Amino acid sequence: MSSANIHMDDDLLVKYLAGEATPAEHQQVEDWVAADETNKKLFDDFKLIWDQSPVTERDVNKDDAFIRLQNRINSNVAPPRGPMIKKLSRKQWIGIAASVVLICTVLWLTFNHIYDNGSVSFVRIDSKDKVQTQSLPDGSVITLNTRSTLVYPGRFTGNIRPVSLRGEAFFKVSPDKTKPFIIKVNDVTVRVVGTSFNIKSREGKTEVIVETGIVQVSKKQNSVDLNPGEQVTVIKDQDLLAKQQSKGKLYNYYLTGQLVCDKTPLSEVVQALNEAYGAHISIANKSLESLPITTTFKGQSLDEVLDVISSTFKITVVRKNQQILFK
Incomplete structure (x- = not known):
């Protein structure tokens, strides 16, 4: 039987x-991925779920699996509650791995993976250069800005509604x-029960x-609750979550058509203009x-927007090729 027709086990x-994986198991997966484009798509989707979903060393359960699968089982990651586990033995890891297998199986079903002659599918939206x-x-209704990807199950089962952005x-x-x-986005987790909000993750x-x-909004053991009109910016490689008041509604221009x-x-207006108009404005x-x-x-x-800004602040707008400078 060819690798293209073999159903790969989640575990x-x-x-x-x-x-x-043992060398033989490693090679088995490599051969299966290389054998068929459908297998490669299946593997890529499974890896996306793995990469986007953290799990700590302890308290592994299917309800919270999606939000705890990314923090790999190692001595450098502290659990959000309880004492730190400095190092896991192979026996401990095998026990956790068994739980992770169950978790992934639940996630697999949750994401509506349908086996049919080796094929598998779940919903993945790539907006590319169009708002969708x-x-x-x-x-729930999700509006994707350009150059964005959303992954979600064909139907929600279990005790959470997990998506990846x-x-x-x-x-x-x-x-x-x-x-x-x-919602999992990079190393940040956003948890809600019913609300409206904007998430943007670009350049770290x-x-x-x-x-x-x-x-x-959570990152590792840190979390913050945001109310209407509040925002938080999480920087890569930084754990501090400090909320602040948002000023205006620049964030949803792609949804409303207005700033x-x-x-x-x-400085924030300039950033929004660069995104909305594909401009190259900087403040000299x-x-x-x-x-x-x-x-x-x-x-x-x-040009009309630049005229308003120029007259409001009595500043000079200088154009040089594609660059626009405020002086």
């Missing part, structure tokens, strides 16, 4: 990704207190801004960065 994929809106099985999206989550809605920064409801400024610093005079502006841009051309 073997877990051992492979965890670095616990997608309704989820629970009635890369890039930026605006979430309108249907309320369900019995099934928290969990993950930003969460809440429009309605309460949103819990709402409310005493918003000019650093003293201008904190200048606040209150206005709404809707439907104006970039």
Whole structure:
């Protein structure tokens, strides 16, 4: 039988990704992936779930699996509760691995993996260069900005509603207190039961801004609750979560077609303009960065927006090729 027709066991994929596979098992997975494009897609999807989902050394259970699978079982990761486990023995790891196998099996079913003559599928949306809106099985509505990816199950089973995000999206989550809605984006976890908010993860920064409801944002053992009008920015390789008030609604321009400024610093407006118009604006005079502006841009051309900013702050706009400087 060819590798293309072999159904790969979840536990073997877990051992492979965890670095616990024997040389023979490692080669078996490699041969299976290389044998067929469908197998490769299956492996890539499974690895995406693995990479996006942390699990600590202890308290492994299927309800929280999705949000704890990424912190690999090693001596350098501290659990969110209880004493630190400095090092796990192979026997301990085997016990945890067995639980992870169960977890992955549950996730596998949750993500609606359907075996049919070796084929497998679940819902993955790549927005590429177009903004896309997608309704989820629970009635939640997600609007993806360009260059973003959303992965979610064909139907939600179990006690959570897990999805994975890369890039930026605006979430309108249907309320369900019995099934928290969990978003994994890089090493950040966002947990809600019903609310609307924006998540943006680009260039090592993950930003969460809440429009309605309460949103819990976590990274490792640190977490913060955000209320409407509050935001948090999580920097890669930093654990501190400090929330602040959001100024205006620059974050959802791709959803509403407008940039709402409310005493918003000019530096943030420039960043939003660069994203919204594909421009290359920079502030040459650093003293201008904190200048606040209150206005709404809707439907104006970039030149019209620049005229408003120039007249508001009495600053000079200099163009050089594709570059635009505020002086």
